[in-house]
Amino acid sequence: MSIWEYANPKKFITITTPLVPWILGLAIACLVVGLVWGFFLTPDDFRQGSTVKIIYLHVPAALMAINAWFMMLLASLIWLVRRHHVSALVARAAAPVGIVMTLITLITGAIWGQPMWGTWWAWDPRLTSFLILFLFYLGYIALWEAIEDPDTAADLTSVLCIVGSVFAVLSRYAVNFWNQGLHQGTSVPVVTGGRTISDVFFVPLVICMMGFGLLFFVLVLIRTQTEIRVRRMRAIQLRMRS
């Protein structure tokens, strides 16, 4: 019994189908609890007023936008090494979710930045690197759409994902070098353990992060199942035609 058995598309579908409603329910529960708690039951920040509450959408979306890319990188590597089709489809399924997360981050960031910094957009390192991440997602999705043969598409997008990851990290560093910005540093430094955000705001934020994570997970599951079924349909159609 190894983890690779789940790479069988049939097994993947039979195992994940009953899981989907549960995870979806849990995600919605987390989001409702986190957002309601965050929006209505926390005090206003003494300097930022109520605008601070957009953090409950902004930070989790940003977290998932980056992690979605990492997940795609991992799935691409697994596809290149072990050639499990489900892996390639997971990478394909994650990209649109990731790009939406990136968009949410950019838009909520703009809405938050307008009252706080007095501007919708600034060429700040963090903002700029998210814009670049958005472009990377766009290129990745476009390449998937452009190639007809599914295996070729999976191979080429995997290579693009790996090279793109390296250049995305490089861009992050370059952009830092290019301009010092307005954006604050991280509020939840995982490495050092300390944090600059108080408990009142932190607990609902963590719940929201969990909610976004679960939401991402379940969306990718559903989309992967759809992709598998689309591929099956195509195979059946091809067989019927011949």
Added chain:
Amino acid sequence: MISLLRRDLTLALRAGGGFGLGLAFFLIVVILVPFGVGPEATVLSRIAPGILWVAALLAALLSLDRIFALDFEDGTLPLLATSPLPLEGVALIKGIAHWIITGLPLTLAAPALGFLLNLETSAYVWLLASLALGTPALSMIGTFGAALTVGLRRGGLLMSLLVLPLYVPTLIFGAEAVRRGALGLDATTPLLMLAGITLFSFALLPFAASSALRVNLR
């Protein structure tokens, strides 16, 4: 490898298009900018480093789809793939040839266009140095992009979408080096980063490009 390089250069020189086209495009973009932003010398000299770099980048982008497309169409590429020369070597040579055809003339022509944009006198050395160090990276990244999209019928537009985000670090460090040079600051850090990106591209991207080529030739 040398003969392949010589073949590519001869083709580019004699078949026309490749050599002069990028250069002409570079010239036209640089000439168009003053029409867009107005002829004031102070404004132009401030934006000159960025304009020159962006124009060079676009000019390099313009000729990328020629790297593999012609060889793919007439069947040379499968022959190259089955030749004793490893495909990684082919990709490397293609990148170098592209640089000699576009990057090198761009680098040499850039100072002349710097005059048009009223570039600070202290920046010329840095402009030459940064373009000489940075354009090879542009060519190599572009070779990777061309390898990815070689099998597609309308790959040109898609390739620019794929390649331009990859150009971001090179552009930032390149333009930053010139800008610092223009202000009389020390520009060695961005230049070193630029050289790092170029070396890194030449070391690793031929492998990525050749694996993409293998997939496309399958």
